[in-house]
Amino acid sequence: MIEPEPGTVIERRPRREKSQAPVRARKPRERRDRGGFASAVVGAVLEAWDELRVHRTRVLLSLIGVGVAVCSLTSVVGIGSIAQQSQIEQLERGSGRPATLVLSPPYNPVSGEQGDLAAFRAAVATAADRYSIGYWGSVSYGQTTVQFANGTDLVNAQTVDVDYGTMHRVQLGQGRWFTDLDEQRLAPAIIVSDAFYQRIGAPDLRTHPTATLVGERSVTAVMIGVLPSSPYDQSLQMYILNSAYAGIATPGALAQSVPQYEFWVPPALAAQLTDLVRRDISAALGDGWQVDVNRQDYLSWEGGGDPLGPIRSVLAGISVLILLLGALGLVNISLVTVRQRIREIGIRRSFGATAPRVFFAVMMESVVATVVAGAVGVLIAVFIVQNPFVRNLVASGLSDVPPFPVEAAIIGLASAALVGALAGLLPALVAVRVKVIDAIRY
Amino acid sequence: MTLLRLEAVTRSVELPDGERLDILKGVDLAVEVGDHVSIIGRSGSGKSTLLNLLGLLDTPTSGQILFDDEPLETLSGGRRDRKRGRDIGFIFQQFNLLGGRTALENVMTPLMYASGRQFWRRNSLAIEMLERVGLGHRMQSTPEKLSGGEQQRVAIARALVRGPRLILADEPTGALDIETGASVMALLDEVAEQSGAALITITHDANVAALARRHYRLDRGVLAPVDVNRALAISLPEASL
Secondary structure: OOOOOOOOOOOOOOOOOHHHOOOOOOOOOOOOOOOHHHHHHHHHHHHHHHHHHHOHHHHHHHHHHHHHHHHHHHHHHHHHHHHHHHHHHHHHHHHOOOOEEEEOOOEOOOOOOEOOHHHHHHHHHHHHHHOOOOEEEEEEEEEEEEEEOOEEEEEEEEEEOOOHHHHOOOOOOEEOOOOHHHHHOOOOEEEEOHHHHHHOOOOOHHHOOEEEEEOOOOEEEEEEEEOOOOOOOOOOEEEEEHHHHHHHOOHHHHHHOOOEEEEEOOHHHHHHHHHHHHHHHHHHHOOOOEOOEEEOOHHHOOOOOOOOHHHHHHHHHHHHHHHHHHHHHHHHHHHHHHHHOHHHHHHHHHOOOOHHHHHHHHHHHHHHHHHHHHHHHHHHHHHHHHOHHHHHHHOOOOOOOOOOOHHHHHHHHHHHHHHHHHHHHHHHHHHHOOOHHHHHOO | OEEEEEEEEEEEEEOOOOOEEEEEEEEEEEEEOOOEEEEEOOOOOOHHHHHHHHOOOOOOOEEEEEEOOEEHHHOOHHHHHHHHHHHEEEEOOOOOOOOOOOHHHHHHHHHHHOOHHHHHOHHHHHHHHHHHOOOOOOOOOOHHHOOHHHHHHHHHHHHHOOOOOEEEEEOOOOOOOHHHHHHHHHHHHHHHHHHOOEEEEEEOOHHHHHOOOEEEEEEOOEEEEOOHHHHHHOOOOHHHO
16 A cells, blocks of 8 residues: 655656566457356346346336236236136036037937937947046936925936036035945935025035935935035026936936936047047947037037137236336336436446447346346235135136146246346447446536 | 557547537557656547547547557457456546445456456455555445545556556546545556556646656647646646646
C-alpha cells in the first residue's frame, strides 16, 4: 500500500526512466486464456444471478405477475385435467370404457325374427373365451315391483353381470358392487338408487337391509350398495345380477328383457375384434342370422371428433390469455428497468462485456427470474390442485383420481422460460444499443 | 515500444440540420508502454470523443488507430470489446462503482469477462488487488459505505485487476477534494508504474496533469503538446492552458 502524500497541492514526484519500469510487453495473443466458452457461459449465468440477488426487491415485485400467471396457467391445466378425467368417467359410466364392443341379439334381416338367445349366449361365451376377453357380460333392462312402506311401486331394473361395475366405472355412494359370491345368494343382492334407498327408509347397510320384490312369488332381496344421490335423478332404480333376475322375473318380463353383450377390449384391437367376433358368432348361429357388433364407447362417436376438444380449447385459450397478461407486465417492467440500468451496462461494456454477452446476460436474467417465479407458481398450483376442497369442487367422486398432471408442471415451467425469453428480448436489444460513454455519463 | 498510436485521426458527426461538426481534427498521438500522458482541455473540446477512441469505444471518421501496431479497423466489434476488456482499464470521474455490490464484487466485475485462470481465480485476484490499494479491510463494504477516496481506490483496483496495458483515467480526481485527489493520484501513478501500464489522464486540472510525463492540450479538436510545468510555475489557472 502506498501512503497518500500530505498537503493539498499535488507534488510532482521524480519519475523513473522508462527503462527502469517493469515494462510488460506481453502481446494479447500470448496472454490469451483457454476455456473461454465455459467461462463465458458460467460468467453470464453468474452475472444474471448476481443481478437478481442485488435487485431482489424489484425482481420480486416484477415477478409477482409472472408467478401468478404461471400459477394460474398450471392450475387451469391441472384442474382441467381433473375436470377432463371427471368427464371421461361420466362418459365411461354411460358408454363403457374404451373400447367397449356391443353385441346385439341375432335377428333375421329378411323376416325380422329374433334368434335363439341361448345359442347366442353360448356363441358369445365361446368368442370371449377364444379371444381371451377379460371383462364381458350382458346388460338388459326390465321393471319389477317393489314393496315400500307406503305401497308398491315399479322400479327400473338393470340386469348386469359382475364385470359391468368395472367396465362402466360404476360408482357407489355407499356399500359395494357385486362379486362372484353374490351369484350364489339365495336372496338376490341388489344395488339401488338413492331415491329407492330413501324411500325404503335409508337403513344402515351393515344391518343387511332387505326389500321385497313383488311378483308371482315375492322374493326378498338384500341391498348391498346404494348409488350416489343426484339432484337430477330421483327415479327408482336398481341393479341386479342377470342370474338372480332370471330366478325372480316372470316369463313375460324375461321375454321382454332382451340382453345385449358387452366386451371390453384393448382399443388398438377393437376394429379387428369387431370383425372377428361378428364373423364367429354369425357362423355359430348358422345361415340367415345376423349379429351386429359395434363399438359404443365415447372415443368411437362419430361426427364430434374428440368430445373433450372444446373444453381443452377453452382452457388453453384462458391459459394463454393469462400468460400473455403476465408477459406484458414483465416486458413493461423489464424495459423500465433496463433504462434505469443503462449506466451499469455502459460500465460493463467498458470492462470488456461484448454485445452478445450483454444481450445474453439481460436475457438470462429475465429467463432465470421467470423460471424461478414459474417454479414457485407451479408449486402453488400443485397445492391448489391437490387440495381436496378444490378437487371436490371441480369433480367429486372420481374413481381414478389423477395425480397432479406432469404436463401441467412442464407447461408452466416452459411457459415461464418462454415468457422470460420474450420479455427479455426487447430489454436485451435496448441494452446492446447502449452507447458506452454516454451511458456511463448518464 | 509503441502501444497505441493515433495517426491523423478525425471524428465528425452530422448534426440534425445536416451540417457536419468536426470534433477531432487530425489528432496524432503515440503512447509508449509504461508511458504517462495527460490531456487537458476545456469542456466541449472533444475530450470525451478522444476518450471513446482511445478506449476502443468508437471508430474514427478518418485516420488510423493502431494498438500494438495492429490497425483497429481490422478488428470486429467483438474482438475490439475483448481487447478493451483485456488491455484497457477505465477510471471514471464519478467512480461508477456498481451499487449494491461490495468492493470485492466490484473489483471482480471485469474478471467476469475474462477467461481461463483469470475468470476462475477472480475472487483471489480481486482480494489481492484490493489489498494492494489498501482496502483489504473494506472488501465487504458497499459503495454507499465508502468515502469518495475509498471509492476511487476501489475503481482503481477494478481498472487494474485484469492487468491492463493501458489505463484511461477520465477526470480521476474530479469528484474528490484536493487532499483526497492528491492521494488517489499518487496511488494511481504508483500502481500504474509498478504494473508497467501506460496511463492516459484526461483532466482539466493542471495539478493532476502535471503528474504525467508528457502533456497535451486538446482545444477545439486539435491536440498539441503543452508545457504544463510552465503553466503551474506561473500559477496560471487551468483556463490559461
